[in-house]
Amino acid sequence: MSTKPSKELEVVPNPHPDRDYEVRIECPEFTALCPKTGQPDFAVIYFRYIPGPWIVELKSLKLYLWSFRDEGHFHEDVTNRILKDFVTAAQPRWLEVIGEFNVRGGIYTTVRAVYQDPGWTPDPSVAQSLVAPAWPRRRSG
Amino acid sequence: MSTKPSKELEVVPNPHPDRDYEVRIECPEFTALCPKTGQPDFAVIYFRYIPGPWIVELKSLKLYLWSFRDEGHFHEDVTNRILKDFVTAAQPRWLEVIGEFNVRGGIYTTVRAVYQDPGWTPDPSVAQSLVAPAWPRRRSG
Amino acid sequence: MSTKPSKELEVVPNPHPDRDYEVRIECPEFTALCPKTGQPDFAVIYFRYIPGPWIVELKSLKLYLWSFRDEGHFHEDVTNRILKDFVTAAQPRWLEVIGEFNVRGGIYTTVRAVYQDPGWTPDPSVAQSLVAPAWPRRRSG
Amino acid sequence: MSTKPSKELEVVPNPHPDRDYEVRIECPEFTALCPKTGQPDFAVIYFRYIPGPWIVELKSLKLYLWSFRDEGHFHEDVTNRILKDFVTAAQPRWLEVIGEFNVRGGIYTTVRAVYQDPGWTPDPSVAQSLVAPAWPRRRSG
Amino acid sequence: MSTKPSKELEVVPNPHPDRDYEVRIECPEFTALCPKTGQPDFAVIYFRYIPGPWIVELKSLKLYLWSFRDEGHFHEDVTNRILKDFVTAAQPRWLEVIGEFNVRGGIYTTVRAVYQDPGWTPDPSVAQSLVAPAWPRRRSG
Amino acid sequence: MSTKPSKELEVVPNPHPDRDYEVRIECPEFTALCPKTGQPDFAVIYFRYIPGPWIVELKSLKLYLWSFRDEGHFHEDVTNRILKDFVTAAQPRWLEVIGEFNVRGGIYTTVRAVYQDPGWTPDPSVAQSLVAPAWPRRRSG
Amino acid sequence: MSTKPSKELEVVPNPHPDRDYEVRIECPEFTALCPKTGQPDFAVIYFRYIPGPWIVELKSLKLYLWSFRDEGHFHEDVTNRILKDFVTAAQPRWLEVIGEFNVRGGIYTTVRAVYQDPGWTPDPSVAQSLVAPAWPRRRSG
Amino acid sequence: MSTKPSKELEVVPNPHPDRDYEVRIECPEFTALCPKTGQPDFAVIYFRYIPGPWIVELKSLKLYLWSFRDEGHFHEDVTNRILKDFVTAAQPRWLEVIGEFNVRGGIYTTVRAVYQDPGWTPDPSVAQSLVAPAWPRRRSG
Amino acid sequence: MSTKPSKELEVVPNPHPDRDYEVRIECPEFTALCPKTGQPDFAVIYFRYIPGPWIVELKSLKLYLWSFRDEGHFHEDVTNRILKDFVTAAQPRWLEVIGEFNVRGGIYTTVRAVYQDPGWTPDPSVAQSLVAPAWPRRRSG
Amino acid sequence: MSTKPSKELEVVPNPHPDRDYEVRIECPEFTALCPKTGQPDFAVIYFRYIPGPWIVELKSLKLYLWSFRDEGHFHEDVTNRILKDFVTAAQPRWLEVIGEFNVRGGIYTTVRAVYQDPGWTPDPSVAQSLVAPAWPRRRSG
Ligand SMILES: [Ca+2]
Ligand SMILES: [Ca+2]
Ligand SMILES: [Ca+2]
Ligand SMILES: [Ca+2]
Ligand SMILES: [Ca+2]
Numbered sequence A, B, C, D, E, F, G, H, I, J: 001m002s003t004k005p006s007k008e009l010e011v012v013p014n015p016h017p018d019r020d021y022e023v024r025i026e027c028p029e030f031t032a033l034c035p036k037t038g039q040p041d042f043a044v045i046y047f048r049y050i051p052g053p054w055i056v057e058l059k060s061l062k063l064y065l066w067s068f069r070d071e072g073h074f075h076e077d078v079t080n081r082i083l084k085d086f087v088t089a090a091q092p093r094w095l096e097v098i099g100e101f102n103v104r105g106g107i108y109t110t111v112r113a114v115y116q117d118p119g120w121t122p123d124p125s126v127a128q129s130l131v132a133p134a135w136p137r138r139r140s141g
């Protein structure tokens, strides 16, 4: 695997596809550019997913997030794009992506998007867990 | 866009209207006047919403909140008014507004109001999230 | 309004009676006497309610809580009495009162009582919020 | 009332038997002996209950917990025994007992047991509260 | 009982098999090797279970976790393996295992797997507790 | 000893007068009246002292602080008065009193006063400790 | 005393001028305008002083800080100006003013200025306290 | 070594007697009896020392602290007695003992005592460390 | 002023050059590249300085830190380089720069460098503050 | 550089040998074996040093700490040994090593050792920093 930024998210086979288990991944080192001003933006990206046939390779995830470093993105849009890229690559049964962006103009913005495979019914043991949103703590006030 | 206080909340098109996703916004720099004494009041205003056709432009939201700086408002009333203004401007599918006011007379007051578009049914992936109130932490005791 | 302790809780009209919204009030300065020993007891009193025709005037609430300063009260009893007085004065749709008492004999006691107007059905947007108890954090251990 | 350790839990009449209200009690000063090694063990015991005909007298509860000081007990067993003794003495509608034991061998153990009066249906205002377990925060990691 | 690493998890009879009670165990001293690099990995392993016929002997659990010290394991896999070993040894009615792994490459990973005995229906007093995932707090951001 | 408020601070002989050791006492249950408005004020009173011939009896200290309950006092003044009363009663070698008053008008006030016996030279082992003020944490901001 | 913003800081006689004692005051509700953009700025202003002939009247201090609400000020400048105004009004033996400004452009700024009466020598009991800066906690990172 | 309570503190040779290094030991499981009421008291005992010829064996320290379980002791006295016992057994160059006692009557008491070998001059690298008291955090307020 | 990354640090005249006052600046959005791997590194940069003839313009400081975004730098080196650039631009009387770098390989690194104008003697009111290092809190363990 | 455990600590030239600057390194992933029982021990190792001719290469430091994984070590001894190895390899002007060991038998142990080059005089800007011990926070109580 290279050590260059890449929009390719690599995956490996899910070692326990018989079970609906959850994986939570926190990535505090996301940075992109503001599409209006061109200045750097910073965020923590949180993933929580139930693997389908694949699990995401972590080094590849790091390179994927690195690939946004020189691109301009709006908060609401980029969070949904990351969700879509992850779904395409890993075909999870369920996925939550949260983008927690650094304060701008005295305002703290966080975006949460969720995907659920329409052909999948969650095992009862995780069904409640999925609908409970894993929001990070509030940061202001 | 000007840099003056304004009751006009500007919006831009929702880049992902096909999905019920959530946006959380924290504004710790709200100040208005007490209608009884004329003295300054301070609050943190928290928004959480599911965008409909529009998302709120953040610089505009800052100017909007600035517009209360020289006006007199009661806690319970202003929280509901902000909810209504946001609904009018952005037509969200769902919206929660929380006003967390600074202590007065040794008493801490927080107000929470919720709007749901009557013609909208939440996607199951967010339905539970919506009814779980995003209260800030208690501050006294 | 006077500045003396008073068992009279004053109210003002609810400015938004069309909506089921919540008000949370934290009062960390409650003190009464222990009915057994006559020594001072201290507590934080937390209110959370959905206003009906009235909202509680905060300065009056302060004077009301002050009125317990020279009275003897048991923890379980006084929390329920405050609930009843609030219901009588403000006729809320729903009310939660929590009394979090200071440690005595190495033991920390907290009491939670809830009232719901039997003729009222909560709006779906607040129904889940109501049944989720707003317990303060544990203090020992 | 004496000031000696006692397995007798004293109770007084519930002042508000018409209402399903909750009482939370935290006791950070529990100590017993390890049945294997004879060395002291320490725990925080948490109670949460809905009173039936009686409420527990707090000084008596302190003497009751003191009575374990020179006895040998296993974690899982003693938590359930305390639950049973409390049920016998106070006949609560509902009771949760949590024993949070100090670290041993690098491992932190916590035990939670719940009792519900089979002939009692919880009032809707507390029903959700009861099933939400009041776990203390994690301590390791 | 020896004091050597062992894949054998020892159990003792459940002293209260008549009740669905929960046991939470936190083990902050888990270490294994990375299967790719051979370098040490560290994690906190959290267990929560409802005992069936047996409860797990804690010293044995410590020796069991020690047995991974010189083995190579992937995060997602080892968490599920620990779940399976525990189920085999203790036959719990319900079990949750969470592996909270130390940061690698700026990324924090946590894995949660759940087992429920297919022939068992949870007592209503614990049913809600089981489906509420006991995630540890977020560590980044 | 009575259980009534009393301005008499009782003392007992210092069991280790040969050593300059420190005693820290925190009293979170202080309340008096505001001399301007007559309304209740609340504070935490912190003591730190090096005993001389006497140490303060703790139950007596509680009754002493209780004696302020129905009296009017300014923040700066009452902190210094408590210092003087303690010096008169216990003749400490050194004493620090801190009054940390609850917020009023959005402003948090804390007062710190120190006494040192002019005929006493601190042992080098405590000399640095004495001049390092034991301020409580900031509460606002 | 009026309830209007005022640059006049009122004082009352120091009740204990014989002693070098410290007063700490925290004011989390400071707001002014940015001289460049005209937009609101927010800060916490912390005072710590040793009174000379006067102590500052707290309601007057609130009105004084209110007087900056509609004025444009730079961070470094306004902190020093507040120091000078306080010195002129209250003639303290020693004064520290800290302005902790809200984040702007992703950067957190705090300014600390100190005054000492050139004709005054601190009592040894406070000398060390004075030179230990009472910085608030860091907020970023 | 036995596993019974013992007033004998065992020591082993200091492996690095050529250096003035510090050892900090925290013992949160101290319990004794109140000499007035006979009821259990609880404390955390903190040690910090510079070893002389010996270092304290930790299992022995545990048995030593256990030996107070059935004895009556006053706070100020027992902290100094532990200091003296430690000095006798281990002959440290320097020792600090802090007893942080659980709240009684709403009052939190902490006692700090220090010993320094009169024939020893601290190495400059630790001299400042020694005079900086290692107080635990405040617990009330 | 442009909005592009720039190694030019702009300054404005110190509005209070007659006084030795301190300015603390926290910049949590620093990122550069690892000179070995080319992968992104992240840090918080903390400044604390006593202005000489100039104070640093904050927007310019942001652009200056941005200029490292595409450059490779070692932790120890870049912290000292930032110190030198700041000294050259602003000629402060005293300056502390702390670089708190994100975890790499399970290891957390922080670098602190200090400059003092050799021709300057600090005012006694700040002399102690300067030598007390403003370390951020530890992050691991 | 290999990726195997190694007692060889590699160094690189100090890029700023003209300045006395500090480097703080936190390593939460230290594990060794207890020399008595053979069971695993865990610790956080903290370094703080002023580089002389060399700075420590971080990947090498990781391999160095890894080399203790299968060795038996006492707490007091291993902390001093790590200090000595670091001094031999990097020849720092000053070095502090703190070993914060996980709880054993209910007791938390931390060891701090310091080295100073006898032929070096610290620059005044760091002299005070060096003697202020960088203890981690207490963990019990
Ligand atoms: Ca399934
Ligand atoms: Ca939908
Ligand atoms: Ca309705
Ligand atoms: Ca009922
Ligand atoms: Ca950790």
Ligand SMILES: [Ca+2]
Binding pocket: E020, E121, E122, E123
């Ligand atoms: Ca059952």
Ligand SMILES: [Ca+2]
Binding pocket: E140, E141, G140, G141
């Ligand atoms: Ca951060």
Ligand SMILES: [Ca+2]
Binding pocket: F020, F121, F122, F123
């Ligand atoms: Ca002496």
Ligand SMILES: [Ca+2]
Binding pocket: A140, A141, F140, F141
């Ligand atoms: Ca704030």
Ligand SMILES: [Ca+2]
Binding pocket: G020, G121, G122, G123
């Ligand atoms: Ca003087």
Ligand SMILES: [Ca+2]
Binding pocket: H020, H121, H122, H123
């Ligand atoms: Ca020496």
Ligand SMILES: [Ca+2]
Binding pocket: B141, H140, H141
């Ligand atoms: Ca409090």
Ligand SMILES: [Ca+2]
Binding pocket: I020, I121, I122, I123
């Ligand atoms: Ca000067």
Ligand SMILES: [Ca+2]
Binding pocket: D140, D141, E028, I141
């Ligand atoms: Ca830890």
Ligand SMILES: [Ca+2]
Binding pocket: J020, J121, J122, J123
């Ligand atoms: Ca030098």
Ligand SMILES: [Ca+2]
Binding pocket: C140, C141, D028, J140, J141
């Ligand atoms: Ca504790």
